[in-house]
Amino acid sequence: MPSSQDVNVPMDADDTLVSDADRWRILAVLLGAIFMSLIGVSIVNVALPAIQSGLNADNSDVQWVLSGYALTFGVVLVAAGRAGDIMGRGGLFLIGLAVFTLSSVAAGLAPDARWLNAARFVQGIGSGLLSPQGIGMIQQYFRGDERGRAFGYFGTVVGFSVATGPVLGGFLIQTGGPELGWRLTFLVNVPIGIVAFVLGLMWFPRPLFRRPPEFVEGQTPRRGQRLRSLDPIGSLLLGLAVLAVLYPFMESRGSVLTWALLPGGFLLGGVWIWWERRYKRLGRSPMVDLDIFRTRSFSNGTAIMTLYFLGMTSIWVLVALYVQNGEGKTALEAGMFGIPAALLSAYAANWAGHRVNRYGRKIVIAGLVLALVGLAASILVILLNEWTGLSIWWLMLSLSFIGLAQGSVISPNQALTLAEVPLEYAGSSGAIMQTGQRIGTSVGIAMITAAVFLSLETLSWSISVIIGFVLIAAVILVALAVAIKDQHDRRKARPEPDRAQLEQEAAPEKRGSTPDYSGGHY
Template structure:
């Protein structure tokens, strides 16, 4: 393994860290953003949902773009866009500009994510690949663990009077430094025989339109009194996605390359498991969203103190994920029920933190076995398409979880009762955890993950 290849690893991991961190770091800044920009409920929700929605909508297309135009080129484009979008967020003079910047960040993150995984696979083999992917997992976990406390610290520091803007501007020097290194440490693009087939732009547009038609009315509808356009959007989302599916089938019949290989859904374990993945990521994102608002505006904690409480959730996740087990779903449900009871009794913040440790432990015990079981039934030749679909479902589940939980939360908050709003939001999350538990009880036994089988076939060794 050459020194150059190992030099590439920090550049790739920095991209993973900042894009993962940015989903969490904004949660603790929401009350400050709301006050400074005089943002409404819908704008506050879109600060989180806009990022996740753009991320989810672009993942499938961006993986295809990497195959067509070279993974290094698409990676550099995504990193440059993410850096510029972070600057826009940090300098935003109004809520609309901030939301636009967050959407641009999400598009950039979608460009980056598939390229990182592909480049790791290209650069490393055998035991070196195992080391690289262990570092990848550690960085993702570290970003999740530290995201909210970093956000709280940046907001509380008031460095140079930046406040919440520091949460986004901190990405700019990091992005510039990483971008300067990509040309030297990442492999040059290899001409692809697929380039002549081109990108299914129509299919990419249909996927994005279908997701927007679901999320937009859920975010804006309640604040505007559920106008007719909101119901029309929701009604149109199904036909739009059906049209996308039909388009992909027509491309296959015409012997052209589709944006998405629909054969991945013929594996029932994979298709059924996607439901549980969406519920789990929706529960996690929904809890992070309402918890940050409740702790600061409801309990009166400062950003740093609220970040410290939220860290209990991520610490429980990180500790439990070191030894994932079979009882993640019951522990997750137990933790959410404990949190509901704590909030109902108007307990102290340290008691909220104790309940969050249990919630985080349930997520940590569940995450790895769930993802492994979802991918276990997929054939090696479909692993790439399955990974793209899984990533899209993760992000879409997170967006819908934050949006639906936020809609219920703000709907109850109209009466001004923060405790009642939090309890209403937790009721939605408990329902999601019950769905995850139902899946855990009915899913078939997991087999060897596809990624491991494919790696053995390619390398003759361990992935």
């Protein structure tokens, strides 16, 4: 057994004692797999033209290379998160990792577009299985300042994957040629996935499939109750609701019937809420305890994340379209525009992760302000390029503010949003937040790019992209208002410390207690 000095007891009960070294090794496996899944997405963005020519695919086929992955990912997220909460997160994480890795092989060897899209659907399922387990395991094994650091490292990985993905994709396509290059963008995931899987088998606590110890006596479902705890009807209702909401925004040739799915999705969402409340009234464990939305930090943080992704993810789509179609740059050059922003995002995420306990929501507010600064500076660069011939490469500088914003918003907001969520719902609540991200991303890209393409019928690329940036700024302003409201709520809820408490905090060496890993209040 490890000594008391190097043991972190991350749960309330059970026999799970995870040493300090072990939990950081667990985090390394989580981040390696998440890096693989994220770089797989960013690489594909630059590989689409090569895929289209290599497989003689039409525009709809190419669109579903992206949309199919996002669709299945969003549909399985919350159900997969709850399954990890009930059955054990480590085993489901490794299953998702194996599914993602094997489907990467299938995608890289695809003989036609239909095969490739089927593989991408399965990839989305694999990513949807592993992603909520990763966030749930960070919640499970880390507390206090160290949880902020862990989420900071998570944000760093996000930044590096965004930075290296497009450039690596361009390099592989250029090196491998029109037939092999795009295949390498999928096969590059395989060695990372194999290494992460082997290390997970070595380092994850045993048994891999075990109920997490945060389920205390009286709440832990017995073997015969686990199916009811998974809430299969609730899982099906929510999956269908997310599918109905996302599908119209992903189908470029959508008919009136396709868009009729949208109100049907909202109706299914209402039925799901009714079912979850009824399920709890019957004394059963619902898929999602809707009472978590009464926790303001969770509801406000989820709203901020959804709004942020509704706007900000469209920036890189518009930049890629503008510099290639409007300015005549290559795909590799287009990928290079985001490198400084992504590297600064990685740095900002790490910096913020170490300080989120100290400054709380103020970091997120500052990040959203930086996003607005970056949008305003990018609009100025585009206008000066149009009026004076200023080099468009100055966008690398203005977009750097966007990178700082990303690192200052995403990871700190995750830590703050999940801080007060009960551990027995760590996976499903984190998945709810990610589902908001997926819906925000899909709806935002569809609506903002539609506005830009509509503007292109009468206006230039420069003015059309500026219109898109203005729409994004409007969404970020709403997110900023929610963040300021959350900061105000926290200030009102924070009790005034008495003099004895202040003196105790000023002299920690007088206390003989161990550090508090209870999560606390940010």
